[in-house]
Amino acid sequence: MSEAVSERTCLETRLRQIGRERYHDKHPFHQMLHSGGCTMDQVRAWVINRYYYQSRIPMKDAAFLSRVDDPMLRRAWRSRIGDHDGTAEQEGGIVRWLKLAEAVGLDPAYVASTRGVIPAVRFAVDAYVRYVREQSLLQAIASSLTELFAPSIHKQRIAGLLEHYAFATPAAIDYFRHRLEEAPRDVAFALQWVLEHANTPAEQDAAIAALVFKMDVLWAQLDAIWGGYIDPGHIPPGAWQPSEGVIL
Numbered sequence: 144m145s146e147a148v149s150e151r152t153c154l155e156t157r158l159r160q161i162g163r164e165r166y167h168d169k170h171p172f173h174q175m176l177h178s179g180g181c182t183m184d185q186v187r188a189w190v191i192n193r194y195y196y197q198s199r200i201p202m203k204d205a206a207f208l209s210r211v212d213d214p215m216l217r218r219a220w221r222s223r224i225g226d227h228d229g230t231a232e233q234e235g236g237i238v239r240w241l242k243l244a245e246a247v248g249l250d251p252a253y254v255a256s257t258r259g260v261i262p263a264v265r266f267a268v269d270a271y272v273r274y275v276r277e278q279s280l281l282q283a284i285a286s287s288l289t290e291l292f293a294p295s296i297h298k299q300r301i302a303g304l305l306e307h308y309a310f311a312t313p314a315a316i317d318y319f320r321h322r323l324e325e326a327p328r329d330v331a332f333a334l335q336w337v338l339e340h341a342n343t344p345a346e347q348d349a350a351i352a353a354l355v356f357k358m359d360v361l362w363a364q365l366d367a368i369w370g371g372y373i374d375p376g377h378i379p380p381g382a383w384q385p386s387e388g389v390i391l
């Protein structure tokens with residue numbers, strides 16, 4: 144094996160190890176959600192807060208694109224925005240998420256207003272957008288590599304929701320089925336790019352730090368939901384109160 148190839152393999156191994164240790168599939172909230180342990184209000188709290196993440200993903204990708212001067216990189220990245228915002232032919236992830244909101248008994252307009260988002264979730268998600276706007280392109284791309292681990296959690300979620308919750312029809316959770324096709328394509332490109340461009344030890348450490356940062360962004364959102372709606376269940380000022388925006 145050439146030295147460059149073995150360094151890439153080593154970086155990939157380090158990146159994957161971070162996922163094994165820190166990805167949010169290990170968070171107790173996800174384990175509770177996927178095993179049917181959440182009340183409908185706890186599911187609603189997750190849908191409202193997670194919408195904020197969804198809504199900011201295309202904005203962070205647009206921020207990223209605005210910094211890229213390589214047309215080929217822009218071309219490879221821009222489909223991410225269509226995946227979330229939709230196209231003339233196909234609805235996107237944001238509309239699909241709002242269908243999930245409706246299926247759990249929430250007014251989609253209330254969810255889309257982002258009024259009930261927990262302040263700590265807002266801070267974490269905004270930090271991700273800012274990170275992608277301000278850090279190096281290598282770090283911006285590496286921070287998306289949490290998606291290496293997303294297909295497995297999406298599979299668990301599809302199976303768990305369908306098994307345990309009456310609201311979970313295939314149409315209601317279509318968002319996740321689409322991600323099963325979109326995420327592997329996106330992350331294969333991003334991983335390749337990072338492995339090709341992180342050549343020095345400092346660049347490799349920067350890529351690792353970016354992935355750790357993003358793991359923290361995901362974990363922090365679930366900690367905030369857990370504290371607000373599960374244990375101790377102190378809903379922070381400004382966050383969703385369980386009667387708001389409910390249409391059932």
Ligand SMILES: O=C(O)c1cc(C(=O)O)c2c(n1)C(=O)C(=O)c1cc(C(=O)O)[nH]c1-2
Pocket residue numbers: 200236286287288289290291292293296297322361
């Ligand atoms: O449900 C999940 O656990 C999950 C995780 C992640 C992730 O790992 O960042 C993303 C998504 N979903 C997702 O749906 C999505 O569109 C997405 C985009 C990105 C990104 O960083 O660009 N991550 C994720």
